[in-house]
Amino acid sequence: MQGLLCLTLLATPVPLMSSDEPPPAALRSDTARFVAVNVEFTLLHEMGHLLIAELGLPVLGREEDAADQLGFISLFLSSGRQRDAGFYAKLLDVADYWRLEWQRPKPASEEVYVWGSHGLDAQRFYNLACLIYGSDPDRLEWVPKVTGLPVERALYCDQEYAQVRKALAWVELQHGRRPGEADGHVIRVVYEPTSLRSGQYLLEQLRRSGEVEAIARRASETYRLPRDLVLRLANCGAPDAWYSRTGAELVLCYERLEHFQTLAAQLPDLRQAKAPARCALCASP
Numbered sequence: 508m509q510g511l512l513c514l515t516l517l518a519t520p521v522p523l524m525s526s527d528e529p530p531p532a533a534l535r536s537d538t539a540r541f542v543a544v545n546v547e548f549t550l551l552h553e554m555g556h557l558l559i560a561e562l563g564l565p566v567l568g569r570e571e572d573a574a575d576q577l578g579f580i581s582l583f584l585s586s587g588r589q590r591d592a593g594f595y596a597k598l599l600d601v602a603d604y605w606r607l608e609w610q611r612p613k614p615a616s617e618e619v620y621v622w623g624s625h626g627l628d629a630q631r632f633y634n635l636a637c638l639i640y641g642s643d644p645d646r647l648e649w650v651p652k653v654t655g656l657p658v659e660r661a662l663y664c665d666q667e668y669a670q671v672r673k674a675l676a677w678v679e680l681q682h683g684r685r686p687g688e689a690d691g692h693v694i695r696v697v698y699e700p701t702s703l704r705s706g707q708y709l710l711e712q713l714r715r716s717g718e719v720e721a722i723a724r725r726a727s728e729t730y731r732l733p734r735d736l737v738l739r740l741a742n743c744g745a746p747d748a749w750y751s752r753t754g755a756e757l758v759l760c761y762e763r764l765e766h767f768q769t770l771a772a773q774l775p776d777l778r779q780a781k782a783p784a785r786c787a788l789c790a791s792p
């Protein structure tokens with residue numbers, strides 16, 4: 508099977524109705540869509556960590572930033588030829604998750620500090636907004652308007668997008684499975700029971716969609732993995748997700764699904780508000 512990038516490299520975007528005004532459907536709030544696409548991005552982000560470790564990928568800069576970029580471009584390309592308002596609504600849902608995290612008050616245990624390995628929530632929001640806009644600046648002139656992406660950053664977003672896409676192409680060229688190559692190692696999906704109040708419903712919705720299995724299958728079929736791995740969904744006591752090299756598994760906590768659902772309720776107010784103010788801590792000196 509050809510790699511994910513190869514399957515979509517020649518995809519032709521579907522023109523949007525207007526380049527400077529967002530299609531109404533792109534800003535329409537939908538809780539189920541918000542939860543589903545952020546589950547997908549979270550898994551693809553952690554899959555980025557998995558590929559970096561398992562394939563020994565070189566990383567220049569913070570690994571967390573690289574994982575975000577791998578997660579975004581994998582999500583972007585997994586849509587195939589779809590480039591309509593619904594597609595961009597999903598991408599905005601991912602960016603707006605980080606805008607909601609940026610704006611919500613947090614206890615000290617959840618704060619992201621400037622010395623940490625993760626970027627600030629505001630930085631991750633703008634990074635993703637930049638990649639969305641950079642994927643097709645001519646047709647997505649409305650993205651900086653609705654996200655507040657400053658023109659100083661927007662000018663170079665097409666180059667940032669091209670860098671990320673080129674990086675994934677290199678990964679697939681170096682570590683991708685060849686046509687006709689014998690079956691290799693796989694990522695197995697494991698669902699543990701959940702006792703969370705809304706966790707069971709969310710779990711059923713997730714299992715019915717088959718998206719988790721699709722992510723594991725695409726990675727297994729695209730890359731020459733050095734060993735069998737596990738993608739585990741479980742109760743963790745916190746809305747978390749991680750990749751464990753020693754445990755050979757990627758874990759998504761059911762509590763994170765509930766967290767996505769809680770934040771989704773705030774999305775309508777967020778979309779009706781003005782573009783976000785600039786992040787003071789993110790400004791250049």
